[in-house]
Amino acid sequence: MMPRITMDEVLRVAHLARLEFDDTEIEVFTYHLGEILDYIGKLNELDTTDVPPTSHVLPVCNVIKTDKAWDSYAREVVLENAPSAEEGHFKVPKVID
Amino acid sequence: MNSKYETVIGLEIHAELATESKLFCRCKVGFGAEANTQTCPICLGMPGVLPVLNERALEYTIRAALALNCEIPPYSKFDRKNYFYPDLPKGYQISQLHLPFSQNGYVEFDLERERKKVGITRVHLEEDAGKLVHTGVSNSSNMSYVDFNRSCIPLIEIVGEPDLRSPAEAIAYMRAVKEILEYVGVSHCNMEQGQLRADLNVSLRPRGSSEYGTRTEVKNMNSFRSILAALEYEVERQAQVLDSGGSVEQETLLFDEERGITMSMRNKEEAHDYRYFPEPDLVPFEIDATWVEQLRSDLPELPLQRRERLQREYGLSADDALALAATRQMADYYEACVSLSGQAKECANWVRGDLSALLNETGQTIELCRATPQHLADMLSLIQSGAISGKIAKTVLEKMFHTGRDAKSIVEAEGLTQISDEDQIAAIIDDVIDSHPGPADDVRNGRLKAIGFLVGQVMKATQGKANPRLVNELLRAKLLG
Structure with a gap:
């Protein structure tokens, strides 16, 4: 019987999910x-x-909310969860786009 | 462009919906707020939060889809599109792949007097991503900065069929879609603020071939000028590749505005492996057919139909109709003027001409214009009755525009009433002839061109208030007997 999944496929999925494993894993x-x-x-x-x-x-179907804005979270609170922050922004390694 | 090839273009147009709150949370939708001040755990993708759909975003999606002649299936759902990018906090975007809210529509528009019809594959609803900031923050050479205010703003994606055959046609199509979205009031479509953006799919094929060539996709364009430039560049680039015996690579490109060229963007091996699956955090939607019919009947008259009616009802030229129906507000204003004044052509000239110029100069929109249709109609009736000249009316309009006062009170307060008293004009004409004997003799000797100069002098002496027709008549009578 053909294996349901190959090692190459597992490697590819791991790569897409940004997971790194050694050969044994x-x-x-x-x-x-x-x-x-x-x-x-x-x-x-x-x-x-x-x-x-x-x-x-x-x-269940059609779960919706009315279009009313509430107050957002304070920026200091939001940025507390950032791995790195500067001048009110989340800071990440340079991406080219 | 090389005539060996036929150009094939299809656009994916993204439009942010003009809702008050975001698509799945209660944060405010607004441009220009300080970075990361309009976010919450939902639009920041914190673990454990649950999205709930904004009902107005759903309504706007259906409304846009109906205006684009789409079918609305009775059952829809959301899908999860997985990819990693720093502007996407959850690691996936909630979008629609299978069972979108609408499909199989089309848009019609005129280009150089020719009617074009472009298929719409689907209009679906999704969340916008955050915004990467590369400039304006210190140290931005090594790092990127993320502002999540835009994250989760409702976005419709209008997927067009590859029915466009030239860059100019693509621009006309995009303009037509923009006008329709503005007419039905679902998006502000401000391109500078990124509320309307397009991905451009471009391929070439030998003329006469029915198979499509390999296409490239230019991402995230938000001005008509750069869309045109990118399309023209890409068409030319692909033609050169094919001419030199090469083959076009399927890839995602970015347009470099400064250099005017397209460049490869991301690793294409990964680009299209989004591993879509049904979004488990949102339940499906049953769309009630009665509600859809209600939304359909609430649609306003759309740009193309309105232009046709303006031409038919008011005898306008195609150019006049094109300009006056560019926005629904402009067309409403024009029609209000006509119904108050009964002067269709005159209204068209003033609205397209002086009024539009004033709006452009001041950056105002017509719906906030202080010179109302009633003001304009009153001004036209003053022209018609001979109380003011067309030239003076320009001054009157400008004053109405800036002050919001009506034409009559401006004319009275500023002493702008036209001089139609023959004796008064005749006296001024005598003065002018006395002080300009040369041109007067020219006219007497049959060189009639000089009469214009003398008319001008009389108008100048009366600050433009003399009735020009009378001035002309009296001058001729005096000099030519």
Whole structure:
């Protein structure tokens, strides 16, 4: 049987999620993720021809708020959570755009 | 442009919606506030917070979609678009991929007297990102600075079909979309403030081919001038690549305004791996068809229809209609003037001419203009009755514009009433002839061009108040017998 997920795929997903693993970890995760996919794969045994796609697990629709503005948080409070801040801004390593 | 190739352009237009509060939280939407003073845990993407949709943003999205002739499906949901960038605090943007609020629309507009129709794939709703600041903050050479005031402002994305065949057509399309959004009042569309921006998809194909060539995407353009420049550059660049036997690479580009060139932006291997999935923090939406019909019937007359009606009802030229219906407020103002004065052509001339010039000079908008349609109509009736000349009316309009006083009281207070008394004018004409014997003789000897000079002198002597028609008649009578 084809493995459900390859090491390359795991590496790629890890890269997209900005996660770094060593070779052993990648091997372990590939194995674990494969097992999870096997388990979920059971669902494929069901005939879902007449079942509409589910886009949310809650049987609730149309949750909305009125368009009224409230006070925002004070800037000092907001910037307390910043890894680095200067002159009222969040400070991050230079990005070129 | 090389005529071997056909240009294919499609635009993705982003417009910020003119709501009071943000899309998923209660922070105020406003331009120009101090950095990071309009944020809260929701728009900063703190763990554990839950977004709730702003009902007006939903209504504006549907309204815009209807004005762009879209279908509104009965069921919609949001999706999560995953990517890392410092202006995106959650690490994902809440957007719509599958089941957007609208699809399959179109826009019609005229370009050089020709009717164009461009398909709209979809109009969907998403949150705006924060803003990266590279200048104006100290030490900005090594670091970037982030202002999250813009984070989570409601944004509609209008995805257009690749139906545009030239940069000029793309500009006309974008203008048409902007006008429509302004007419239906869902966005202020201030491009300098980034409220209206476009991504440009450009490709070339051999003329006659029905397959599309490889396209490039120029991101985040917010002025018509740079959109035109970027499109023209990109079309030329791709033509050269193809001419030299190369192939265009699919990539995301940025336009360098100063150098006038496009440049590759980010690693394309990653660029399109957004791993969309249904947004678990927001429940789906069932859109009530009765509500949609209500919104449809509440739509105002749209620019194209209004221009056609202005031409039909008032006998205006296409140029007049184009200018007067550029905004809904301008067209409303014009029609109010016509209904008060009954002078369609005169109103068009004054609104397009002197009034627009005054608005441009002062940077005012017509809806706040102190010279009201009633003022303008009164002024026109003073011209019609001969009480003031057209030339004096220019002064009157300027004073109405700056003071908000009505035409009649300005004319009376400033002594601007036209002089139509023949004896009074004849006396002034005698003075002018006496002091300018040369030109007077010229006229007597049949060199009629000189009459203009003499008329001018009479007008000058009366500060423009003499009735020009009478001056002309009397001068001719006196000199030519």
